[in-house]
Amino acid sequence: MRYNTLIMKSTIRRNTYRAIYRLLNKVSPLAGDCGQLCSSACCNCGGDGEGADFEMGIYLLPGEEKLFTQKEDWLKWSAEDAEDYEFPDSWFGKVYFIRCKTPPHCPREMRPLQCRFYPLSPYLTESGELKLILSPADLPYRCPLISDKIPLQDSFIKATHTVWKHLLRDPLIRDLVEMDSREIRKNKKIRIEIIF
Numbered sequence: 579m580r581y582n583t584l585i586m587k588s589t590i591r592r593n594t595y596r597a598i599y600r601l602l603n604k605v606s607p608l609a610g611d612c613g614q615l616c617s618s619a620c621c622n623c624g625g626d627g628e629g630a631d632f633e634m635g636i637y638l639l640p641g642e643e644k645l646f647t648q649k650e651d652w653l654k655w656s657a658e659d660a661e662d663y664e665f666p667d668s669w670f671g672k673v674y675f676i677r678c679k680t681p682p683h684c685p686r687e688m689r690p691l692q693c694r695f696y697p698l699s700p701y702l703t704e705s706g707e708l709k710l711i712l713s714p715a716d717l718p719y720r721c722p723l724i725s726d727k728i729p730l731q732d733s734f735i736k737a738t739h740t741v742w743k744h745l746l747r748d749p750l751i752r753d754l755v756e757m758d759s760r761e762i763r764k765n766k767k768i769r770i771e772i773i774f
């Protein structure tokens with residue numbers, strides 16, 4: 579069977595993704611622009627713009643690509659085979675990976691979910707309870723919100739938690755968060771900082 583021609587079936591509808599984008603449009607980690615603290619480090623570390631020296635980008639969640647035409651002039655797209663990367667065994671077919679062409683400038687209302695959640699990450703405890711933690715990802719930049727433990731806005735934390743509760747109803751997304759959470763627990767170098 580040629581799995582690599584298939585597209586993973588997300589149970590999350592386009593309208594649900596739209597509603598999630600709308601909800602997250604209203605919140606941000608700080609009252610002001612946190613990019614002022616770090617010259618937008620998380621946007622400028624990679625991308626496909628001038629001066630970008632890393633092949634870093636963002637994976638879309640399964641089905642999130644339905645919100646895009648793949649002709650956006652600010653994005654460079656690639657479709658990769660899930661089996662070739664460290665995704666859960668339940669994932670097969672295409673996973674979309676995007677890089678920004680003009681970081682840190684992008685249409686704010688179209689930022690992918692991974693941009694909107696940062697610096698929070700979902701974490702499932704051993705008993706399956708959802709927590710939000712500070713992102714433990716090992717990245718080539720310093721986020722002051724993490725390193726200086728700057729308090730995040732309640733509205734941002736609560737909206738992010740609500741969104742993850744919805745997203746985790748999708749079996750593919752739950753498998754991903756479960757896999758990542760297991761890896762976090764196994765890595766003794768990571769200190770889990772629970773925010774909510």
Ligand code: SF4
Pocket residue numbers: 607612613614615616617618619620621696697720721722723724
């Ligand atoms: S999330 Fe962190 S790294 Fe990204 S712009 Fe805000 S402070 Fe900078």
Ligand code: SF4
Pocket residue numbers: 620621678680681682683684689690693
């Ligand atoms: S999509 Fe926007 S917010 Fe996300 S990394 Fe690119 S420039 Fe930054």
